[in-house]
Amino acid sequence: MTRRIKEIIIKYIFFLFALVSVIVLGLIVSSLFREGLPVFKSVSLKDFIFGMEWYPTYDPPSFGIFPLIFGSFIVTVFATVIAVPLGVLAAIYISEIAPQAIKESLKSVIELLAGLPSVVLGFFGMVIVAPWLQETFDLPTGLNIINASVILAIMAIPTISSISEDALYAVPNEFKEASYALGATKYETITKIILPAALSGISTAVMLGMARAIGETMVVLMVAGGAAAIPESIFDSVRPMPASIAAEMGETPYGSPHYHALFAIGMVLFFLTLMFNLIADYASHKFRQTGSATL
Amino acid sequence: MDSHIIKLHKVNFYYGQTQALTDISMNFGQNRVTALIGPSGCGKSTLLRLLNRMNDLIDGTKVEGEILFEGRNIYAPNIDPVEIRRKVGMVFQKPNPFPKTIYNNISYGPKLTGVTVADMDSLVEQSLRQAVLWDEVKDILNKSAMNLSGGQQQRLCIARALAMKPDVLLMDEPTSALDPISTAKIEELIEELKKDYTIIIVTHNMQQAARISDETAFFYLGNLVEYNKTEKIFTNPDVKQTEDYITGRFG
Numbered sequence: 001m002t003r004r005i006k007e008i009i010i011k012y013i014f015f016l017f018a019l020v021s022v023i024v025l026g027l028i029v030s031s032l033f034r035e036g037l038p039v040f041k042s043v044s045l046k047d048f049i050f051g052m053e054w055y056p057t058y059d060p061p062s063f064g065i066f067p068l069i070f071g072s073f074i075v076t077v078f079a080t081v082i083a084v085p086l087g088v089l090a091a092i093y094i095s096e097i098a099p100q101a102i103k104e105s106l107k108s109v110i111e112l113l114a115g116l117p118s119v120v121l122g123f124f125g126m127v128i129v130a131p132w133l134q135e136t137f138d139l140p141t142g143l144n145i146i147n148a149s150v151i152l153a154i155m156a157i158p159t160i161s162s163i164s165e166d167a168l169y170a171v172p173n174e175f176k177e178a179s180y181a182l183g184a185t186k187y188e189t190i191t192k193i194i195l196p197a198a199l200s201g202i203s204t205a206v207m208l209g210m211a212r213a214i215g216e217t218m219v220v221l222m223v224a225g226g227a228a229a230i231p232e233s234i235f236d237s238v239r240p241m242p243a244s245i246a247a248e249m250g251e252t253p254y255g256s257p258h259y260h261a262l263f264a265i266g267m268v269l270f271f272l273t274l275m276f277n278l279i280a281d282y283a284s285h286k287f288r289q290t291g292s293a294t295l
Numbered sequence: 296m297d298s299h300i301i302k303l304h305k306v307n308f309y310y311g312q313t314q315a316l317t318d319i320s321m322n323f324g325q326n327r328v329t330a331l332i333g334p335s336g337c338g339k340s341t342l343l344r345l346l347n348r349m350n351d352l353i354d355g356t357k358v359e360g361e362i363l364f365e366g367r368n369i370y371a372p373n374i375d376p377v378e379i380r381r382k383v384g385m386v387f388q389k390p391n392p393f394p395k396t397i398y399n400n401i402s403y404g405p406k407l408t409g410v411t412v413a414d415m416d417s418l419v420e421q422s423l424r425q426a427v428l429w430d431e432v433k434d435i436l437n438k439s440a441m442n443l444s445g446g447q448q449q450r451l452c453i454a455r456a457l458a459m460k461p462d463v464l465l466m467d468e469p470t471s472a473l474d475p476i477s478t479a480k481i482e483e484l485i486e487e488l489k490k491d492y493t494i495i496i497v498t499h500n501m502q503q504a505a506r507i508s509d510e511t512a513f514f515y516l517g518n519l520v521e522y523n524k525t526e527k528i529f530t531n532p533d534v535k536q537t538e539d540y541i542t543g544r545f546g
Contacts, residue, residue: 100354174391178452180352182404182459183381192403197394 032270036263039063043257048264054228054239056248056258063261067228069268071145071238072214074231075224078149079156079213084206086153087160091205094161095168096190107165114158122222125151130223137235143225145234151219156209163208167201168194200284207280211273217242241265300325300463300493301346306360308341310353315341317517319360323463328485328494330508330525332501334540337514339497343465346495347383348376365462381408384456388468390448392440392455397432400440400451404459418458426454427484446477453484457492464488466496470503482507501541505529513537 039048043063051064090110094103129150130142171194179189195202225237226247245262252259299322308316316338323329331339344350345362348369361368369379381404392400401419419436423429428450432443440451449469456464466485470478485494485507498504504511505525512522513536521528521537532538539545 172391174387174389175393177349177352177387178391178393178455179403181347181349181380181385181387182407182455183377184404184407185377188407193393 029270032263032266035260036265036267037260039257039260039264041257043261048261049268052230054244056252056261061257063257065241065244065261065265065268067230068239068241068244068265070230071224071228072220072240072242072269072272074145074238075148075152075220075240076210076214078145078234079152080206080210082149082153083156083160083209083213087157087205087209088164088202090157091161091164091168091202092190092195095165096194097186110158110161113154114162118155118216118218119222121151121154122219125219125223133235139235141225141237143223144237145224145231148220148224148238148240149234151223152213152216155216155219156213159212160205160209163205164198164202167198167205170201171197200286203283204280207276207283211276211280214240214276215242215269215273217246221246241269298325299323300365301495302361302363304361304363306342306345306358306362308338308345308350308359309357311355315517316345319519321512321519321522323493323495324510325493326489326491327509328489328496328507330504330511331495331497331514332499332504332511332540333514333520334545335499336516338517339512339514340467342514343467343495343497346463346465347380347385349380349385351376381459382461383463383465384459384461385465386449386452386456386467386469389472390445390452392443392448392451394439394441396437397440397443397451398436400455401458404455408459422454422458423451425457425488426450427480427487428454444477446473446480449473449477449481450484453481453488457488461492463493463495466494468497468499471499478503501529513540515540 042061043051048063048065049069050066051062052066053062053064054067055062090106094106094110098106125147126143129147132142133139133144133147134142175193175197176189179193184192220240221243224240224243226239226243227237228239228244229236231238245265248258249262252262301323303319303321306316306319307314319342331342333339341350345358346364346369350356350358358370362370364379364383367374369376393403395403398419401422402415405415405418420429420433423432428447431447432451435442440448443451449472453464453469470481473481482503485496488494496504496508508525510522511525511528513520513528513532513534515536521532521534523533527533528537529541532541
C-alpha cells in the first residue's frame with residue numbers, strides 16, 4: 001500500500017468518527033419531529049404554544065403549553081440572575097486575584113460542584129431548602145420558583161465560572177502589563193482592560209449556563225412544585241417543560257395525542273437550547289476583540 | 296553632566312532562590328539615553344523592570360539594596376508602586392496597544408490619575424505628535440489600535456507612555472519585533488525624546504546601542520561588567536569581556 005493511499009484511508013476513518021455524532025444528532029432530531037409533529041392534528045400550533053391550559057388527560061384534552069414555557073423561562077431567568085454574578089466574580093477571583101494555593105483548591109471545589117448529580121441537588125432542595133422556605137415565609141409549599149431557581153443557579157455556576165475563567169486567562173498578559181505600567185491598580189486593570197477583553201468569552205459562558213439551566217430536568221421535577229399555571233409570585237409553583245415530559249411520559253399511552261404533545265414540548269426545548277447556542281456563538285464573535293499586536 | 300535621576304546602590308535581586316542580579320551599583324543621568332546590553336538572561340531586562348517596580352507583579356521575588364528615584368528609595372515600605380509607575384513609563388518588547396480605539400489607548404493612563412484633564416483632546420494630540428504618529432492617525436482616532444502596523448503600534452505605545460508625562464521612559468527591546476524602517480523611526484524618536492526625558496533602553500542590537508545611547512552598560516550573568524560612555528565601550532572598552540561581546544566572540 002502506498003503512503004498516499006494510507007493517508008487517504010486515515011483521513012476517511014477520522015471523518016467517519018466525526019460523522020458519528022452528526023448522524024446520532026440527526027436521528028434523534030428526526031425521531032423527535034416524527035413523534036412530535038402529529039400533535040398538530042389535534043391542536044393548532046398557535047393554541048399549542050400560546051394556549052393557557054395544560055389538561056392533557058381531560059376529555060376533551062387541552063394542550064396549551066404556555067404555562068410550561070413560562071415556567072421554564074422564569075426559573076431560567078432567576079437562576080441566571082443569581083448564577084451570573086457569582087460565577088463571573090468567582091472566575092475573576094480565581095484567575096486574577098487569588099494566590100496560587102487558594103486558586104487550585106477553589107478550582108477543584110467548583111469542578112466538584114459541577115460533578116454533583118442533579119438528583120442530589122434536587123434532594124437538597126426538597127428536604128432542606130423547601131421546608132426552610134415554607135417556614136420562613138409562611139408558604140403553602142416550599143417547592144416553588146425561588147427554590148428551583150436557586151438550585152438551578154448552583155448547577156449553572158460551574159459552567160459559567162469555568163468558561164469565564166478560560167476567557168479571562170486568554171487575555172494576553174501584555175495588556176495587563178501595559179495597564180500596570182501606566183499606573184493602573186489591580187482593580188482598574190480588571191474592570192477596564194481584562195473584563196472588556198474577555199467579554200465575548202464571558203457572554204458565551206452565560207449563554208451556555210442558561211442552556212444548562214433550561215434543559216435541566218431532575219431539579220425542576222423535584223423542586224419546582226409542578227403547577228401548570230402562570231405564577232403570580234416567585235413563591236408560586238411552576239411546571240417547567242422538562243419536568244412535564246419526565247413526569248408524564250411514563251403514564252401516557254403510546255401514540256396518543258398526549259404522547260405526541262410531550263414530544264412536541266421536546267421540540268420546543270430543542271429549539272430553545274439551539275437558540276441559546278446560536279446566541280452564544282454570535283456573542284463570541286460579536287464582542288471578540290482582535291488579539292494582541294499583529295506584526 | 297552630573298545630575299543623576301536614578302541611583303542604584305548594591306542591588307541584589309532574586310527570583311525565588313535564583314539570584315538574577317548581583318551587587319549592582321550604577322547611576323542613570325538625567326536626559327541621557329542609557330543602553331543596557333548583554334546576552335540573554337544576563338539580567339538587563341530584570342534591572343529595567345526593577346526601576347518601575349514591574350517585578351512586583353511576579354510572585355516570590357526579592358529585592359535588596361537601594362534604588363533611589365529623584366532621591367527617594369522606591370522600595371521603601373511607604374512608597375506606592377502606582378505612584379512610581381506614573382512617573383517612570385515603560386515601553387515593551389512586543390507592541391501591546393489595548394484593544395481599544397487609538398484615542399482611548401492614549402487617554403487610558405491620564406484618566407486613571409483621577410485628575411480631570413481639562414483638555415483631553417489636546418493631550419492626546421500632543422502625545423501622538425511627540426511620538427511622531429499624529430499625521431498618520433489623526434483621521435482614524437476612533438478606529439481600533441489593532442488596525443495599525445507593528446511600527447505604528449509601537450509608536451502608539453510610546454505616545455501612551457508619554458501621555459502620563461513621565462520623567463523616565465524605560466524601553467525593553469522596543470524595536471526587536473519591528474522591521475528596519477519602523478526601527479529607524481523609533482530610533483529617531485528616541486533621539487528627539489531625550490531632550491525632555493531620561494531614557495533607559497534594553498537592546499540586543501549592538502549597533503542600535505552604539506547609534507542612540509550616550510552611556511552603555513554591559514551585563515553578564517547578573518553582574519554589571521562595564522558601564523561607560525558608549526563611545527568608549529564600543530571603541531576601547533576597559534574590560535576584556537566587554538570587548539569579546541562587542542566584537543561577537545561570544546553571546
